[in-house]
Amino acid sequence: xxxxxxxxxxxxxxxxxxxxxxxxxxxxxxxPSSMHxxxxxxxxxxxxxxxxxxxxxxVKPKEIFYTSGGTESNNWALFGTADRQKRKGRHIIxxxxxxxxxSAPAKVLEKQGFEVSRLGTxxxxxxxxxxxxAAMRDDTILVSVMFVNNExxxxxxIAELGRVIHACNSxxxxxxxxxxxxxxxxxxxxxxxxxMMSVSAHKIHGPKGAGFLYVGEKARIxxxxxxxxxxxxxxxxxxxxxxxxxxxxxxxxxxxxxDANKEHLSALKSRLRDGLAEMEDVVIHADLPETAPHxxxxxxxGIRSEVLLHTLEDAGIxxxxxxxxxxxxxxxxxxxxxxxxxxxxxxxxxxxxxxxMNTIEEVDVALDVIRRVVPQLRRFRRR
Amino acid sequence: MRYQSFLVKYAEIAIKGxxxxxxEDALIRNIRSALKPVDGIFHVFKEMGRLYIKMDxxxxxxxxxxxxQRVFGIAYICPVVAVDSLEFPVIAxxxxxxxxxxxxEQEASGRSFKVFARRASKQYPMxxxxxxxxxxxxxxxACPHLHVDVHHPxxxxxxxxxxxxxxxxxxxxxxxxxxxxxxxxxxxxxxGGIDSPVAGYMIAxxxxxxxxVYFHAPPYTSERAKQKVVDLARQVAKYSGPIRLHVVNFTxxxxxxxxxxxxxxxxxxxxxxxxxIAEQFAGKDGAQGLITGESIGQVASxxxxxxxxxxAVCRLPVFRPLIGFDKQEIVAVSEKIGTYETSILPYxxxxxxxxxxxxVTKPSLKRIEHSEKKLADVIDQLYQEALDSAETIEIG
Numbered sequence: 001x002x003x004x005x006x007x008x009x010x011x012x013x014x015x016x017x018x019x020x021x022x023x024x025x026x027x028x029x030x031x032p033s034s035m036h037x038x039x040x041x042x043x044x045x046x047x048x049x050x051x052x053x054x055x056x057x058x059v060k061p062k063e064i065f066y067t068s069g070g071t072e073s074n075n076w077a078l079f080g081t082a083d084r085q086k087r088k089g090r091h092i093i094x095x096x097x098x099x100x101x102x103s104a105p106a107k108v109l110e111k112q113g114f115e116v117s118r119l120g121t122x123x124x125x126x127x128x129x130x131x132x133x134a135a136m137r138d139d140t141i142l143v144s145v146m147f148v149n150n151e152x153x154x155x156x157x158i159a160e161l162g163r164v165i166h167a168c169n170s171x172x173x174x175x176x177x178x179x180x181x182x183x184x185x186x187x188x189x190x191x192x193x194x195x196m197m198s199v200s201a202h203k204i205h206g207p208k209g210a211g212f213l214y215v216g217e218k219a220r221i222x223x224x225x226x227x228x229x230x231x232x233x234x235x236x237x238x239x240x241x242x243x244x245x246x247x248x249x250x251x252x253x254x255x256x257x258x259d260a261n262k263e264h265l266s267a268l269k270s271r272l273r274d275g276l277a278e279m280e281d282v283v284i285h286a287d288l289p290e291t292a293p294h295x296x297x298x299x300x301x302g303i304r305s306e307v308l309l310h311t312l313e314d315a316g317i318x319x320x321x322x323x324x325x326x327x328x329x330x331x332x333x334x335x336x337x338x339x340x341x342x343x344x345x346x347x348x349x350x351x352x353x354x355x356x357m358n359t360i361e362e363v364d365v366a367l368d369v370i371r372r373v374v375p376q377l378r379r380f381r382r383r
Numbered sequence: 384m385r386y387q388s389f390l391v392k393y394a395e396i397a398i399k400g401x402x403x404x405x406x407e408d409a410l411i412r413n414i415r416s417a418l419k420p421v422d423g424i425f426h427v428f429k430e431m432g433r434l435y436i437k438m439d440x441x442x443x444x445x446x447x448x449x450x451x452q453r454v455f456g457i458a459y460i461c462p463v464v465a466v467d468s469l470e471f472p473v474i475a476x477x478x479x480x481x482x483x484x485x486x487x488e489q490e491a492s493g494r495s496f497k498v499f500a501r502r503a504s505k506q507y508p509m510x511x512x513x514x515x516x517x518x519x520x521x522x523x524x525a526c527p528h529l530h531v532d533v534h535h536p537x538x539x540x541x542x543x544x545x546x547x548x549x550x551x552x553x554x555x556x557x558x559x560x561x562x563x564x565x566x567x568x569x570x571x572x573x574x575g576g577i578d579s580p581v582a583g584y585m586i587a588x589x590x591x592x593x594x595x596v597y598f599h600a601p602p603y604t605s606e607r608a609k610q611k612v613v614d615l616a617r618q619v620a621k622y623s624g625p626i627r628l629h630v631v632n633f634t635x636x637x638x639x640x641x642x643x644x645x646x647x648x649x650x651x652x653x654x655x656x657x658x659x660i661a662e663q664f665a666g667k668d669g670a671q672g673l674i675t676g677e678s679i680g681q682v683a684s685x686x687x688x689x690x691x692x693x694x695a696v697c698r699l700p701v702f703r704p705l706i707g708f709d710k711q712e713i714v715a716v717s718e719k720i721g722t723y724e725t726s727i728l729p730y731x732x733x734x735x736x737x738x739x740x741x742x743v744t745k746p747s748l749k750r751i752e753h754s755e756k757k758l759a760d761v762i763d764q765l766y767q768e769a770l771d772s773a774e775t776i777e778i779g
Contacts, residue, residue, distance in 0.1 A: 306731065310602030380603075380641055380737065 008353035024242035049248030069211035073198030074101035080221035089139025125154035136168035147181035152286040153295030162193030183254040206250030210243030265293035275367040386462035394458035409562035457557030479525035495532035561590030568592035569672040570665035578676030585704035587623035598633040608730035620779030
C-alpha cells in the first residue's frame, strides 16, 4: 500500500489533467504564435485557460502571465519590481519565513545594493501587521509575504498586511507567494490588495513546469525573460500549452471541490493532530485552529527526521523531513528557526501534507505505524 | 596549434626489466579505454620503444588530455606536431611555425631554448648535431625574442626524424604511478567521506585493481547516501578503471552492538565487523589486501591503539595510504581527483549515526574482545545475513 502524505512537495495529477495534457501533446501540438489554423487552435486553448484562471481569481485575463512555476514567478516578482522601480526606491520587505524562491532573490538584490528588511514572526509563524507598519518607508518598493507557509501551514494575515502596506505607501507593490494557498483557500487578489501573486500548477494536481504570476494592471514590473515577445512582451518563450491547459483544468477541478476539500482535509489533519498529541515527546508546530488544512508539522523528539522518514517509507508512507537540513553542517529551516524551535525540535521535524486524494483510513494506518515505530526508534537514540 | 600525435612518456615502467612488455601492454589497454568516451579516433601504438597516440582530425584535444591525465603509468604527455616530409627545409618551416605559435613574443619574451635532434636513420644527410644547430638558427630568425642556452634551457625543443618528423617541446605531467592491473587487486572500505576515495585512488595509482565495499544502515542512512557512494566510486573509477562495489546492509549488526556492548566501544567493534566483512568479499573477489582511509589520530577510532584493535581481525594486509597525511593534505588530493564536492554532501553515513559522545581513544584489544563475546548468540546469524543480502553494483 502507498500512502502519499507529501502533497506540499507535489501532488498526483488529476486523471482529467492527464487527459488534457495528453491531448495537447497528441493532437493540439501547435504553436499559439503560428499564423495557421494549428496555431490558432492552440491559442484558443491558452486563451480559454487564461479566462478560467482569471475567473477563479476574479481578475482580468490580461493580468495572468504564465511562467515555468512558482520559483520563476517569485523570482520575476522580485527582480522585475526591483529593476523597474529602482529609481523610486531601493527598500524591500520580506518575512523571515519566505520560501527560498523569495529569500534567495532578495539576497541577490541585497548584494546589488537594495536594502532588505526581514519581518520576524510569532511562535506560530505569523507576521505582525504592526511590525510591517513600522518597517514601511517612503522608499519601500516591494513587500513580499507568503500566503500559506509551506513548512508549517500557517496562514499569514494577508488582508491586513495589504491594508497596512497601501495605507503607508500607495506606491509599494505587494507580492504574495500563494503556491501553497491557491486552490485550498478562496483568494481574491483585488479584495486583498495583492499586486502580484505566484501560483504553481503541480501543487494542485496539475503538471510540473507550469505556473503563473498574477500582475495587477496597475503594477509596473519589467520582464525577466526576453525574446519573441509572447504574453504581451512580458514573458517571452513559446507558450507551454500542455502545461497551461493542464493547469487550468486542475484549477477548475480543485475549485469545484474547494469547500468539500477543506472539510475533508481539516478532518484528516485533526485526526492526525489528535493522534500525535496523545504521544509522548511529540511537538506539534503552529498548532492553531486556523492554519492551512493540508499541512501538519511535528517533531518526534529523539528521532532524526530522516530516520523517521525512511522508516515510514519502508511502510509505504511518504512524508517530508520538516527541516531542509539533513546534516549538522547546513543551516536549519528558516521557518522553524523563526518560530523559535530548539535544535532538537529542528532535527526531528517531519511534515505531513494532505490532498483531497487522501483518506481518513490512511491517517489511521499512518498513526498505527507511527505509534509502533517511534518507541522502537527511540531505543537507539544517540547517547 | 593543432597536434597530430601525443608522445606518452612513462617513468617507472622503463626499469621493470623483462616484465616491461606486461606494463606497456597494460598501459596501452588503459589508455585505449580512457580515450573511448572522448570525441575523436585515436590510434595507440608502440614504435621503437616509445608509446604514441596518433589522432585523426578532428578530435577533442582538451578532452583527450584530460582523459590521459587520469591514466596511471603516464609520467608526461607531449603534444606532437608530425610532419610528413623529412626534407630539411620543410621541417625547418614547421619548426619556425611551431615556435612562433607556442612561444609568441607577448608570452615568452626573453626565454631561452635548446634544440635536441634525433634521427632514426643514420642515412640522413645531416647528423644530429648539425640538425640541432641549423634549427637553432632557424628559430632565432623566426623568434628574435628567444635566445639559446645549451646548459639550462627553459624550452627544450625536440625534433625526431623517423618515418615522419616529430616536433615537440611541452611535457604535460601525467598522474605518474603504474598501470592499473599490473599489481594485483585490493578491497577498498569505501564510505561517503573525504578520506576513503582518496585512499582508493592512491593504491590504484600503484597499479592495483580496486573493488569496494560500502556499509549502509537503512533507515538511519538514506538512499541518497548510497547514491553518493556510488557517485564517489564512479569518480575513482575514472582513474582506477572498473570497480565492483558491494553494498552491505549493516543496520542489524549495528543495532546489536548498540544494545549489547559498551557505548564507548561501539565504533571500534563496528569497524572490526566491517573489516571482517570486507575480508570476506576480498576472498570472493580474489583481492589480496584491504584498503582504508585511516590516518593516525584523526578520530578516536584511528588512534594507534584503535588501529591495533581493528587490525587484529584481519589476515590480509591492510593498506592505509593516508596514514601519515594531515586532513588538509587529504582534502587537497580529493579536490584534485574530483571527489571532494561529492564527499561533502550532507548525508549521514553509518559510521556517524550512533557515535558515542566520549568514545574510547585507547582501547585494549583484550577488553574489546571480551565485549564482543556479548554478541555471541546473535552475531553469526547477523553476519551471515549481511553477507548474503549484499548488493553488488558494477561501476565504470
